[in-house]
Amino acid sequence: MYLTREEEGMLAGERGPGVSKAMELLVALGEVFGAERLVPVESAHVSGVSYKNLGEAGLEWLEEQAGLGAKAVIRATLNPAGMDMVRWREMGVPEDFAEGQRRVIAAFEAMGVEPTCTCTPYLVGSVPRPGSQVAWAESSAICYANSVLGARTNRESGPTSLASAVTGLAPLYEYRLDENRVPGKLVEVEARLTDPLDYSALGFVAGKLLGSTVPYFRGLGKPSLESLKTLGAACATSGGIALWHGEGVTPEAENMKPHLAGLEKVTVEDRDLEEAEEKLTCEVSDPVTCIGCPHCSLREVGEVARLVKGKELGRRLWVFTSRGVHAQADEEGYVRQIEEAGGRVYVDTCMVVAPLKEMGWREVALNSFKGAQYCANMGLRTKVASAKQLVKETLR
Amino acid sequence: MILRGRKVVGGYAEGEALVSPDPVSFYGGVDPETGIVTELGHAICGESIKGKIFVFPKGKGSTVGSYVIYRMKKLGTAPAAILNVETESIIATGCVIAGVPLLDRLDANLIKALKTGARLRVDADEGIVEVL
Numbered sequence: 001m002y003l004t005r006e007e008e009g010m011l012a013g014e015r016g017p018g019v020s021k022a023m024e025l026l027v028a029l030g031e032v033f034g035a036e037r038l039v040p041v042e043s044a045h046v047s048g049v050s051y052k053n054l055g056e057a058g059l060e061w062l063e064e065q066a067g068l069g070a071k072a073v074i075r076a077t078l079n080p081a082g083m084d085m086v087r088w089r090e091m092g093v094p095e096d097f098a099e100g101q102r103r104v105i106a107a108f109e110a111m112g113v114e115p116t117c118t119c120t121p122y123l124v125g126s127v128p129r130p131g132s133q134v135a136w137a138e139s140s141a142i143c144y145a146n147s148v149l150g151a152r153t154n155r156e157s158g159p160t161s162l163a164s165a166v167t168g169l170a171p172l173y174e175y176r177l178d179e180n181r182v183p184g185k186l187v188e189v190e191a192r193l194t195d196p197l198d199y200s201a202l203g204f205v206a207g208k209l210l211g212s213t214v215p216y217f218r219g220l221g222k223p224s225l226e227s228l229k230t231l232g233a234a235c236a237t238s239g240g241i242a243l244w245h246g247e248g249v250t251p252e253a254e255n256m257k258p259h260l261a262g263l264e265k266v267t268v269e270d271r272d273l274e275e276a277e278e279k280l281t282c283e284v285s286d287p288v289t290c291i292g293c294p295h296c297s298l299r300e301v302g303e304v305a306r307l308v309k310g311k312e313l314g315r316r317l318w319v320f321t322s323r324g325v326h327a328q329a330d331e332e333g334y335v336r337q338i339e340e341a342g343g344r345v346y347v348d349t350c351m352v353v354a355p356l357k358e359m360g361w362r363e364v365a366l367n368s369f370k371g372a373q374y375c376a377n378m379g380l381r382t383k384v385a386s387a388k389q390l391v392k393e394t395l396r
Numbered sequence: 397m398i399l400r401g402r403k404v405v406g407g408y409a410e411g412e413a414l415v416s417p418d419p420v421s422f423y424g425g426v427d428p429e430t431g432i433v434t435e436l437g438h439a440i441c442g443e444s445i446k447g448k449i450f451v452f453p454k455g456k457g458s459t460v461g462s463y464v465i466y467r468m469k470k471l472g473t474a475p476a477a478i479l480n481v482e483t484e485s486i487i488a489t490g491c492v493i494a495g496v497p498l499l500d501r502l503d504a505n506l507i508k509a510l511k512t513g514a515r516l517r518v519d520a521d522e523g524i525v526e527v528l
Contacts, residue, residue, distance in 0.1 A: 025492045028404055032488050032500075053460050057428065057467025061493060157459035159489050 001030045001171070002037045010167060018070025018111075022163035029160060030171030039133050039172040041153075043075040044165035045121050045145075046113055047137035048158020050082035050353035051100040058158070059100055062107040065162065072112035076165035077121040079138045080295070080320075080353050081105060084346040085117070091346065092359040113165060116322065117348035120229065120295045122149065124324030130251055133176060135164030139242070140294045140370065143232025146243040150251035152176045155242045175243055183216035183245055183256055185209075186265040190219065191273050197367050197386045199227035200234045201273040204369035207239025208276075209266050216256055216263070220246045229294050234369040280372040280384045287363035287383055289390045290351040292320030293371030298328050300387065301345065305334035307391045313342035314396035320350040343394070351375060365390050397527040399502040399509065401479070404488050406521040407497030409476035410528075413514045414448040416440045417507050421457030422464040422490065431473035449516045450475035451506055455487035465490030477518040479525060481506055499523060 003011065011023040026038060048054055054062070082101050083093040093101075105115050116124055119138050128134045128151030136142050137156040145151045154174050156164065164170045174180050187206055193199055199220075206215050215235070223231065223246075235241040245253040291304055296319055304319055319338060321329065326347045329335050335345045351364060352374040364375045367387040375382050385393075418439040420426070425435035431446030446468075455461060465487070468474035477497040480487060491498040497520035502509075510516070515528040 021493075025489060028488055028492045029485055031402075032404055032483055032485070048460070048463070053458075054463060055467070057470075058460070058463040060470065061463055061466050157462065157485060157489060159462055159493055160485070 001027060001035055003027070007038060007169070016069050018065060018068035019166055021065070021068060022070060022166045025159060025163045026167065026169060026171055030173070033171065033173040035171035035173040037172055038169040039176060040168055041074060041133045041135045041164050041170045043077070043126055043128060043134045044072065044161050045077045045079065045126070045136040045138055045141055046108070046158060046161045046165060047079040049079045049104060049108070049117065051097055051104055052082045052353060052355045054104060059104055059107070062104060066107040066110040070111055070166040072165040073168045074165060075126060076113040077116040077126050078108055078113050079117070080119055080350050081117050081348050082353050082355055083349050085348045087346060091354065093355060094358050097355055097358065111162070111166065116324070118295050118322035118324070119350070120322055123295070123297055124322050133170065135161050135170045137161040139236035140229065140233035142242050143236050143244065144229055146175060147232060147245065147250050148228050155240070181243060181252065182214065182259040183263060184213035185215055186260060186263045187215045187217045188219060188265055188267045189217055191268050191270045193221050193223070195386045195388070196224065196227040196230050197384070198273060199223055199231040200367070200369045201276045202268060203231040203234030204238045204276050205268055205272045207235035207237060207241055210239055210241065212240035212242070215241065215244045216253070216260060217244060217246045220249050223249060226297055226300055230368060233294050237370040237373050276369065277384050280369065280376060280382050282381050282383065284363040284365060284381050284383045286315065287365040287381070288316040288318060288361060289365045289394050290318050290320065290371060291367055291387050291391070293350055293352060293366060293368035295350065296321040296325060298325050298332070301325065301329040301334045302332065303387060304343070304391055305337040307388065308341040308343060308395065309337040311341050312396045313394045315394040317343035317391065317394045319343060319345045321345065321347060323347045356380060365393070399504050399525040401499040401502035401523050401525065403520050403523045404483055404500060405491040405496065405498040407477065407495065408520065409449060409497050409518045411447055411449045411476040411516065413510050413512055413516050414440065414443060414445055414450050415507060415510050415512045416452040418452065419454050419456040420452045421455070422461035422486070423458040425457065426464065428464050428467045428471060428473060431468060445475045446473045448475050449477050449479060449518055451479045451510050453481040453507065454484050457486070459486055461486045462490035462493060465496060466494040469494035469496060477520065479506055479518070499525065
């Protein structure tokens with residue numbers, strides 16, 4: 001791989017051991033994937049934050065990196081942690097977990113990564129420009145950045161996104177190059193898409209059918225922002241999709257039309273979506289209802305608030321969002337309306353990365369196929385339905 | 397016998413080969429405290445990779461596996477070196493951050509050419525594996 005003189009110097013340690021380590025990682029991966037060179041990136045979104053996933057191993061590595069003096073040189077945001085950093089005790093998170101989690105966040109802060117603790121950095125001000133190179137981890141955010149915003153990122157991991165944050169660079173391969181952004185399969189959507197849940201189900205089905213092939217969807221209708229974010233989250237979970245195109249929906253779709261001839265076609269019907277829903281829905285008696293995978297937009301928090309305002313809940317209802325959206329929802333009165341009814345609006349975390357087993361959870365009801373798949377993997381019983389239906393079921 | 401391949405992470409190691417025909421997930425598939433492969437149904441379930449020249453096709457599973465390799469290095473349970481048929485980002489990242497020598501794309505079918513128990517010398521800087 002070609003390195004500029006400046007990059008050679010960074011690798012050799014001219015900007016300190018932290019940058020040198022980061023360069024070593026980027027160069028090794030560049031070599032593995034046949035990158036010709038490194039390319040500047042405008043922002044990083046760093047995953048590997050929950051102490052549940054990192055454990056002592058990841059924490060030690062992060063503290064070591066912080067100790068080497070590495071600092072972010074581009075805007076770097078952070079994925080959700082395993083708990084609300086303020087209200088963790090009320091969530092039922094154990095003390096020793098909280099201690100580990102605090103050390104993780106402290107290490108990231110020492111490296112200049114903003115503790116945004118959200119999977120939706122694009123809803124709190126980090127919005128990549130079309131065509132720009134970024135280094136994002138978090139599969140749902142990768143899908144959103146590549147597909148909806150038309151920016152360019154690979155499926156970065158915790159260590160690679162952090163290495164890009166402290167160097168401002170990433171190896172140039174795969175989705176960073178035009179030739180790898182063309183669709184590999186045509187997905188003809190004949191299913192009726194109304195609620196965001198339908199888009200989540202579609203993403204889940206598409207990921208299962210396509211693996212990591214880039215889909216070109218036809219028949220998506222006019223999806224809302226919420227539908228776009230949940231579609232990508234689901235197809236990155238059931239498959240390894242990092243980029244999708246939607247006819248009349250995503251910015252690069254028009255340019256992909258010449259590549260459609262001869263593409264293999266799959267059709268998704270109502271029945272496919274129903275089957276997906278059945279797979280992740282079992283009998284539940286007293287589930288915790290979770291809305292916010294990916295983290296809620298202001299509109300989603302508002303919808304929950306309207307449904308529960310002035311009423312009383314008979315079951316636990318937890319809404320997950322970012323600090324940024326929480327502040328806006330607070331101003332609109334949504335947070336108060338939800339909490340007065342007995343619900344909770346937590347920030348910094350979600351049902352995917354919180355230590356649900358240690359918190360004593362057995363059943364969960366959600367409006368997200370991504371969230372449901374992860375909860376099922378943790379051994380919880382799950383139910384999938386629309387936010388509207390689930391929230392209504394929590395009312396006394 | 398001498399095999400030549402691609403250096404991904406440099407370094408030098410000598411040790412006993414442990415050959416797995418199956419891909420390996422370090423997160424959930426290997427116990428970092430002991431170095432024993434714990435994935436049920438895995439071809440080498442129950443074997444220890446500690447101090448071995450660990451030969452397998454490629455990594456699989458969660459990217460958290462990279463941190464597990466790092467943790468094993470700290471605990472002294474990591475393999476002495478890794479040889480992959482064709483590596484991918486989880487193993488490559490783990491070997492870089494842990495400092496475990498890693499080679500891939502060797503000029504022979506690794507899984508068939510190397511036998512568990514054989515003594516190997518790995519000079520990753522030069523991209524050479526020697527069967528002693």
